[in-house]
Amino acid sequence: MxxxxxxxxxxxxxxxxxxxxxxxxxxxxxxxxxxxxxxxxxxxxxxxxxxxxxxxxxxxxxxxxxxxxxxxxxxxxxxxxxxxxxxxxxxxxxxxxxxxxxxxxxxxxxxxxxxxxxxMQEPNGALPLLTPMSEVAGRMSVQVGAQFLEEIHGGRGVLLGGVPGVPPAEVVVLGAGTVGSNAARIALGMGAHVTIMDKRVDRLRYLEDVLTGNRITVVANQQTVDRAVRYADLVIGAVLVPGARAPRLVGEETVKGMKPGAVIVDVAVDQGGCIETVDHPTTHSDPVYVKHGVVHYAVANMPGAVxxxxxxxxxxxxxxxxxxxxxxxxxxxxxxxxxxxxxxxxxxxxxxxxxxxxxxxxxxxxxxxxxxx
CATH class of the missing domain: 3.40.50.720 (NAD(P)-binding Rossmann-like Domain)
Incomplete structure (x- = not known):
């Protein structure tokens, strides 16, 4: 051939x-x-x-x-x-x-x-060809989120890990799969306070066991997601339904209620995005836009940067x-x-x-x- x-x-x-x-x-x-x-x-x-x-x-x-x-x-x-x-x-x-x-x-x-x-999905539900790029994108999501939280890039001017006497950033990870768990690992390693959200209690229980640091796990529903996102400095959208369009977890009214200069990184943008205000993908050369005072990063090929x-x-x-x-x-x-x-x-x-x-x-x-x- x-x-x-x-x-x-x-x-x-x-x-x-x-x-x-x-x-x-x-x-x-x-x-x-x-x-x-x-x-x-x-x-x-x-x-x-x-x-x-x-x-x-x-x-x-x-x-x-x-x-x-x-x-x-x-x-x-x-x-x-x-x-x-x-x-x-x-x-x-x-x-x-x-x-x-x-x-x-x-x-x-x-x-x-x-x-x-x-x-492509294995009998145990694993996605063998999506996993490596999800690992890259999950880890990158926190790096770019930390960058755009800087005031010079339009963010709140918050250091992800804080310093002694000053609390760290609040990071909310929507989805506890490969992207979400890798994002949480990097955010915790940088000293952030991390809230990991998913509907699957067994998955949250697993991450409670394997992740160390300043983290909590919360079962995701409309009320808990709305409350967590409004309080967040950085939101990582990390949900996936294999082959299908990503479900919209965060509505526009919730985004309007976020802190000015907060950052959203929607890793699900290549499947349509899980944040309602992510209405178009961006590129590495023009990666963000601001809507309702919130910085939106929506690059559809994040691993292409590395x-x-x-x-x-x-x-x-x-x-x-x-x-x-x-x-x-x-x-x-x-x-x-x-x-x-x-x-x-x-x-x-x-x-x-x-x-x-x-x-x-x-x-x-x-x-x-x-x-x-």
Whole structure:
């Protein structure tokens, strides 16, 4: 199979979907790997390293799409890429289709098989390809939150950890999954007072056991979330429903009641956001806006700011599945691996993920029925 790795063209995205070591593994397995020139430069991975690994370097984005049977990316395709796809091509990447109807329709129209990293789920509920980037984003969320709490960046002028005689910042983490637990760990390490909120008491009980520092856990409901957010200096939105649009936990009236100069970091923005006033994603080059006196950080590709760490962490997780797709083809691979099957959001012009179909009022066709046909 020909495996293609294009350069990411989403604004401020410097990750790459395959390392030179990953390219070497695919080449050794008998596949041809086509990499766009400069694709790895943002992650500190030079063209020469890909050549040494046995990959073929091509000059343009279009060249990769023209040659490849399997396209491996980091982020969902953007409009200039839509017409580069061919029917039957496999796209393996983060798709977030429930929050991006134009991408969904483009993949359906071009009859692309879209395998989404974020909806691949193990029997125990773990999300193996979302977890590494959730870890990065959770840890980053506190770093950027601390930065924008500084007065020079429009914040309240509060030091996250305080100093002796002055209390620390109040940090509220909405969601106790991978993003939330990593955010809480970093905030506690910086000395903040952290409130972790989730509906799952068993998850809160677990974090009570494993996290140390100045923290409390609270069961999330409309009343408790409203009260905690209004008192917070920094709010981290860290909720996820795999494959579906993020639920809105914080309404506009609650944001209006927050402290002037408080900061919201909505990590869920790539699934539509969990804060009502996060009405559009931002970019690394223009990361924040102020609404109702509150600083909103809504960058949809947070790990792209630390591309080398993120690329290595991501490809550690994705490579085994990429090898599986390349060796078996998509139909055999998903028939034999239920985790990989869970990633198939669209195939042969059909939506095969129920949450995506519901988000866009489209027909849902179970993957088994498509494969049987």
């Amino acid at each position: 020909v495996v293609g790795v294009p350069k990411e063209i989403k604004k401020d995205e410097n990750r790459v979907a395959l390392t030179p070591a990953g390219a070497a593994e695919l080449v050794q397995a008998g596949h041809r790997v086509v990499v766009e020139q400069g694709a790895g430069a943002g992650s500190g991975m030079a063209d020469e390293e890909y050549r040494a690994a046995g990959a073929t370097l091509v000059p343009t984005h279009a060249d990769v799409f023209a040659e490849a049977d399997l396209i491996i990316k980091v982020k969902e395709p953007v409009e200039p890429e839509f017409n580069l796809f061919r029917p039957g091509q496999i796209l393996f990447t983060y798709l977030h289709l429930a929050a991006t109807e134009p991408v969904t329709r483009a993949l359906l129209q071009r009859r692309v098989t879209g395998v989404a990293y974020e909806t 591309p080398r760490t993120s690329t290595l962490a991501l490809t550690n997780a994705t490579l085994p599945y990429a090898v599986e797709l390349a060796r078996k083809g998509v139909r055999q691979a998903v028939a034999e691996d239920p985790v990989l099957a869970g990633g198939v959001n669209v195939i042969d012009g059909h939506v095969t993920h129920a949450a995506v179909a519901e988000a866009h009022d489209m027909e849902y066709v179970p993957l088994e029925r498509v494969l049987a046909g």
